[in-house]
Amino acid sequence: MNELSEKVLAGNIRAASRLIRNLEDQIPDTDQAMREIFSATGHAHVIGLTGAPGAGKSTLADELIAAFRKSNQTVGMLAVDPTSPFTGGAILGDRIRMLRHAEDPGVFIRSLATRGAMGGLSKAVGEGIHVMEALGKEKIIVETCGVGQQEVDIINHAHTVVVVLVPGMGDEVQAIKAGLMEIADIFVINKADRDGAGKLYQEVLNLVAMPRESGDGSGAGWTIPVLKVESILEPDKFVQSVAALWGKIEEHYQFLIKSRRFSDRVRRKRMAELNEALWARILQPVLNKLSQAGEMEKMVDQLMSKETDPYTLAEQVAQRYMKE
Amino acid sequence: MNELSEKVLAGNIRAASRLIRNLEDQIPDTDQAMREIFSATGHAHVIGLTGAPGAGKSTLADELIAAFRKSNQTVGMLAVDPTSPFTGGAILGDRIRMLRHAEDPGVFIRSLATRGAMGGLSKAVGEGIHVMEALGKEKIIVETCGVGQQEVDIINHAHTVVVVLVPGMGDEVQAIKAGLMEIADIFVINKADRDGAGKLYQEVLNLVAMPRESGDGSGAGWTIPVLKVESILEPDKFVQSVAALWGKIEEHYQFLIKSRRFSDRVRRKRMAELNEALWARILQPVLNKLSQAGEMEKMVDQLMSKETDPYTLAEQVAQRYMKE
Incomplete structure (x- = not known):
C-alpha cells in the first residue's frame, strides 16, 4: 500500500495535507493513493x-x-x-x-x-x-x-x-x-x-x-x-x-x-466522481502530450493563419489517439 | 456547402438563430456549418x-x-x-x-x-x-x-x-x-x-x-x-x-x-477554441457512448457497492477507446 494513503487512513494530518496538495498540483501518481482510500x-x-x-x-x-x-x-x-x-x-x-x-x-x-x-x-x-x-x-x-x-x-x-x-x-x-x-x-x-x-x-x-x-x-x-x-x-x-x-x-x-x-445524493456524487475520473484519464493525457510536444502552439499558429479550423485539428488529434 | 452556413454568411438572421440553437442543443452535425464559417x-x-x-x-x-x-x-x-x-x-x-x-x-x-x-x-x-x-x-x-x-x-x-x-x-x-x-x-x-x-x-x-x-x-x-x-x-x-x-x-x-x-488576445481566443474542440471530439463522444449503452449507470452501481473505484473504471474505459 502507498505510504501516503496508509498514513491518511491512520489519521495523519500532515499526510492528508500533502495528499490534498498533490491533488491541487495534479501530481500524476496521486491516483494510486486515491484508489486506496476510496473504500473509506x-x-x-x-x-x-x-x-x-x-x-x-x-x-x-x-x-x-x-x-x-x-x-x-x-x-x-x-x-x-x-x-x-x-x-x-x-x-x-x-x-x-x-x-x-x-x-x-x-x-x-x-x-x-x-x-x-x-x-x-x-x-x-x-x-x-x-x-x-x-x-x-x-x-x-x-x-x-x-x-x-x-x-x-x-x-x-x-x-x-x-x-x-x-x-x-x-x-x-x-x-x-x-x-x-x-x-x-x-x-x-x-x-x-x-x-x-x-x-x-x-x-x-x-x-x-x-x-x-x-x-x-x-x-x-x-x-x-x-x-x-x-x-x-x-x-x-x-x-x-x-x-x-x-x-x-x-x-x-x-x-x-x-x-x-441520502443514497440518491451519494449516487449523484459518485456520478460526478466518475465523470471527473474519465476526464482525467481520457482528455487530460492527450492535452498534456500535445502541450509537451509544443504541438498546441503549432496548431494555434495554424488557426491564426486560418490554414485550418479547430474542428479539423481536433479530428486529426482524435484519429491519432482514439480507437475507431 | 451547408445550407445553414451559407445563409448565415449571407446575413440571414433566422439561419443564425437556428445555428445558435443547434449549438446549445449540441446537435451533432453542427460542426460542419461551424467549419464553413470559420474563415469569416x-x-x-x-x-x-x-x-x-x-x-x-x-x-x-x-x-x-x-x-x-x-x-x-x-x-x-x-x-x-x-x-x-x-x-x-x-x-x-x-x-x-x-x-x-x-x-x-x-x-x-x-x-x-x-x-x-x-x-x-x-x-x-x-x-x-x-x-x-x-x-x-x-x-x-x-x-x-x-x-x-x-x-x-x-x-x-x-x-x-x-x-x-x-x-x-x-x-x-x-x-x-x-x-x-x-x-x-x-x-x-x-x-x-x-x-x-x-x-x-x-x-x-x-x-x-x-x-x-x-x-x-x-x-x-x-x-x-x-x-x-x-x-x-x-x-x-x-x-x-x-x-x-x-x-x-x-x-x-x-x-x-x-x-x-490584439493578436495576443486573438491567440488566447484561438487556444480556447482549440481546447474546446478537443473536448468535444475526444471526451464527449466517449461519455455519449457510455450513456447510450446504459454503462454509466452500471458503473455508478459498482461505485455505490464499492466493488471498484472511479480510477479503475476510467482506466478500463480508456483502454477500450484510446490507442496506446
Missing part, C-alpha cells in the same frame, strides 16, 4: 456552502464549525478558491483562515485551487472530500462561490446545500432564479440587520413556496427553510442564529437518511 | 461584460448597444445564462431582453445556455461569437456572471473585459482579488448613487494602482480605468456615463490594435 469514503455528511463573493460565507463557516464541535462532531472544511487564470494560484489561499480552530485536532481546514484545465477544480473538490473522509471527518463543509456551471459541478459533491444571500445586491431574486433555487436545501439571509433584509427574506419565502420542478425528485418532502443570520457585530445574536442553522442542517441530514434520499 | 471569424471586437448576478449588467449592456448603434457599429450580444442542473434549461432565457433593439437589423441578441457536460458552455460561447461574426457583426458583447473557472474560460473569448461592481456587497475587494483583477481591462462601479460607492471606487482605484502580475504581459501599457455609472433612475446621467464607458471600450480597442496586442 461515502460515509460523511457533506455540506455545500455557496453564495456570491462577499456574502460572508467564511465567517458563517467559522461559526458553523464551532457549532459542530459543540456537539462533538469532527469537521473537515474545503474552501474553494477561484483560480487566477494568469498567476495560476489561489490568491485567497494565503489569507489566514479561522485561526481559532487551528489547534483543534477535530477540525481540518484546507483551501483548494487548481490550475488551468476545465473540470479540474470540481475533481479536486471531490477528491479533497475523500481525503477528509479517509481522515475520519464526520461533517465536511465545502465553501464555494458563484452560480456558474463549475460551481454547480462542485455542489454535486454535497448532500446538503446551503445558499447564502445578502441584502443589497439588487435583483436578488433573479440571482436565485439563475439556478440556485434548484440546488438549495436551506437558504440563509446573511447580515440580516442590513437594509432590505426583510424584503429579501419575503422574496425568498415566496420563491420557496413556488412549486419546485426538481428533476431528480430528491427535494420532495422537504420544505426549504429560509433562515436569517444576524451580523457578527452582534455576537450573541450571531451565534444564536448560526446555532439555528446548524440545527436545520442536522434536520436535513436526518430527513435524507429517513426518507432514503 | 476573427475580425470582430469582442467585449466581455462580467460581474455578480444583480450587478446590473443587462441594463448596462442595453445602453451600451445603443451607444454602439449611435456610432453606426453593428452589434451582436450573447447573454450567457447559468444552466440549471436539474431542468437543464436557461430560466433567464425566457425573460424579455432589450425589446427596444428588437426591430433594429443592426443588432442581434441571443441568450445562451447549455446542458450538462463540463466545458460545454464556454465552447458554445466561442461558437456563438463565430456565428455573430459570420453574420457580419462588428462589436460583440458577451454578458456573463460570476468569478468561477467557467466564467474565466468564457472571458478567454473576449478582447476587452469590463468588470462590473456594485456597492453594498461587503468585502468587494476580496471579490476582486479573487481573479477578476487579472482579467479586467476596465472597471465599472455601477449604481454609483448607492451608499458605499465612493469607498468602493477608491478601493478599486488603489487596487488598480498596484503592480500587476500579468502572466501574458498583455496588460502592460494600459492603465485600467475605473468608471462610475449612475443609476438608471437618473436617465440623463446614466446615458452620459455609459457613453463614457463606450469611449473607454473604443480606446482599449485602439490600444490593442496599435500596440499589436
